[in-house]
Amino acid sequence: MRSAIWFRNDLRVFDNPALSHCCANSEEVIAIYIISPTQWENHHDAKVKISLWIRSLLSLQKELEKLNIPLLILESNKYQNISSDLYGLLKEKNCKNLYFNNEYPVNELKRDRSIYKEFKEKDIGVFTFHDQVIHPPGTLKTKAGGNFSVYSPFKRKWFEQLTEEQLKLYDVPKPKATININGASLSSFEKDFSTSLDGLWAVGEENIQDQVKEFLSKKGMAYKDDRNFPSIDGCSKISPYLNSGVISPKWCLLEAKKYNNNLLDEGDRGIVHWVSEILWREFYRHIIYNFPKVSMNQPFLSYTDNLKWSDNKEHLERWKAGRTGIPIVDAGIREMINTGWMHNRLRMIVAMFLSKNLLIDWREGEKFFMENLIDGDIASNNGGWQWSASTGTDAAPYFRIMNPETQSIKFDAKGKYIKKWIPELADCPIDEIHMPTEPLKYNYYEPIVDLKESRKQAIDAFGELRKD
Ligand SMILES: Cc1cc2nc3c(=O)[nH]c(=O)nc-3n(C[C@H](O)[C@H](O)[C@H](O)COP(=O)(O)OP(=O)(O)OC[C@H]3O[C@@H](n4cnc5c(N)ncnc54)[C@H](O)[C@@H]3O)c2cc1C
Structure with a gap:
């Protein structure tokens, strides 16, 4: 059976739940990335960011080739057409299932919910996972059963409800059966979107993992003090890679534990503080999910x-x-x-x-x-x-x-x-x-x-x- 993994903000092969499940349950796998310039425009995405993502896709494509998974590009200019364009591609390539990791802004949620419903009603199984957060949005509640809007109690609950299972990593999948489908060429996109700043930003999963390790080993302990001083190179600069999903927050937390006697919420004050920043990121993901008006141009208050x-x-x-x-x-x-x-x-x-x-x-x-x-x-x-x-x-x-x-x-x-x-x-x-x-x-x-x-x-x- 052939399935498809739809890459979005998760441009990596390591610790990627959608990719792992897709590979575990299918003999043959194709990968899809949707390029949608109108969506970039609507989101006001910076050219340097688009360029990083395209360069990261190229690097991902090479990793996927080792797994015999061709990466295809679907160009879909209108948000509303994504569902039908994607369905057309899946039928053309004879895929029975679609796997992806969730996104939480309101339009993305709407799009995914309708894809989930429509494809299931047709003949394509849809399987979704959470990889940007440890606790899926909606699963952490206040005592009164509401959603958190203040960080500190959110963080307390985050730790209270954390299980070992949630921190298990997904290995890089084993290679799949080869298939006779060629991967897409990304070179024209790479050329069209390249910027003069690209040289400042490395790509590649392993390179970025090394960057995190280097930060934790050399600067992690001083982070709480140094992070406030802009002339000190005291923070990790991994935000572009967490956001494009070249590394997962879960992996970052587990790495942090290695430098802190296997602890996350106590121990070295620098590392503990860095962990709490990763949780701020998760907090804001819960916020846009639980209070969708904030991603609709409205103030929370x-x-x-x-x-x-x-x-x-x-x-x-x-x-x-x-x-x-x-x-x-x-x-x-x-x-x-x-x-x-x-x-x-x-x-x-x-x-x-x-x-x-x-x-x-x-x-x-x-x-x-x-x-x-x-x-x-x-x-x-x-x-x-x-x-x-x-x-x-x-x-x-x-x-x-x-x-x-x-x-x-x-x-x-x-x-x-x-x-x-x-x-x-x-x-x-x-x-x-x-x-x-x-x-x-x-x-x-x-x-x-x-x-x-x-x-x-x-x-x-x-x-x-x-x-x-
Ligand atoms: C006005 C404003 C706008 C911001 N816009 C963005 C944005 O578009 N994208 C973005 O990733 N971050 C944003 N941040 C948060 C923060 O400034 C960056 O995440 C951080 O500077 C990235 O650098 P770093 O990777 O070295 O972070 P580190 O200090 O090394 O922290 C590690 C990771 O924790 C997360 N993190 C750290 N601080 C915050 C925070 N305050 N809120 C949420 N997550 C955090 C990031 O993912 C970061 O990579 C914004 C903050 C402010 C005040």
Whole structure:
């Protein structure tokens, strides 16, 4: 019997439940990846991210060849056509079953639910699995039976309900019978989407596994302290690979245990903290599943939609260009534009600056991040933005606004990070680097807002909101 595995955000052969089950239950297997440029556009996916995914697909294709599994590409431009296009391909290739790992944003859920129903009513078995999370969304409940919207109790429940079984890894499957179907050529996609930043981002399952091991062995223990300082190379930079599924979160957690006496929630404070960040990622996946409105462009706290956001286009454009005149903010944006990635501390600083000091709708920032980040991820990006804008789950209280200058003094005391990304300020003395008194002297910019005044305006605007 022949079956198909549909790869989505799980571009790996190791610890891939859908692939393992598909191979265990079928003599012959084909792999499918759906390329949908309109979907990329609708999601505002960054070119550097698409390029990484295509390069990762090429690497996956080579791994699959060793298993005698050809990788086919289905180009389906309209979201609504995916189901019929996929069905057509499965019939053409004589596949009896379809296997895939779940996705949780609202449109993906809708698509998968209708595929599940339609294909079963026809003549194709559909088998789905959870690989992006350890606890499937919907299975962790508060005492009152509701869904968690606060991280700490979510995390407690996550550990309480964890079983050994849930942390079992799936080995790379054994090779299948050979079939007479050629794999697709990805070279034109690779060419069309290549970017000047590609060289910064390695691909390949083993390479990325090595990156995680190297991080855990050399930087894991110092992570809790170092992770806040953007000029220190103190975090793992694995977000692009968790999101494309080149590595699984489960494998990451098990690796972390190896460096922490087989423990996850106690022991070394650095490793324990890293584990808790992986769980933040899982938390936001539960959030978009349990509260679908957040992936429909709506705030978790509905009343915050009454806020009168500023439509100052010049402010928005200067924020996007890294020309606000606030060095730490501009450095963060420029890091993203020049690498596809931004340090977490900076993501919080620039997001708060946009949504509070500039009082610009967080959705503008959310979109701009997606357009530029190599790790752009609907759940984590939305969670981070709504946290920063005080519109989301477990969000920062609206009156606790990070002051970018104070953050800069605290987390980039020597201005190393600022100088790296703002060459204009290379000669600016250290006691001025966080807020130069004569910025034009360096060909830099005057601040677009007064930090104290704009902070007060934001607090007033949020304070006036009615919660009913
Ligand atoms: C406004 C804003 C937007 C964000 N947008 C994204 C996004 O689009 N994609 C994305 O993957 N992360 C996003 N994050 C979360 C976080 O900034 C990145 O995951 C992290 O910087 C990635 O770097 P790292 O792999 O070195 O993380 P590490 O510090 O090494 O952490 C390990 C992993 O834990 C997860 N993680 C860490 N911090 C968070 C967090 N705050 N929320 C959710 N998961 C986390 C990531 O998967 C990360 O790879 C955003 C945060 C904010 C404040």
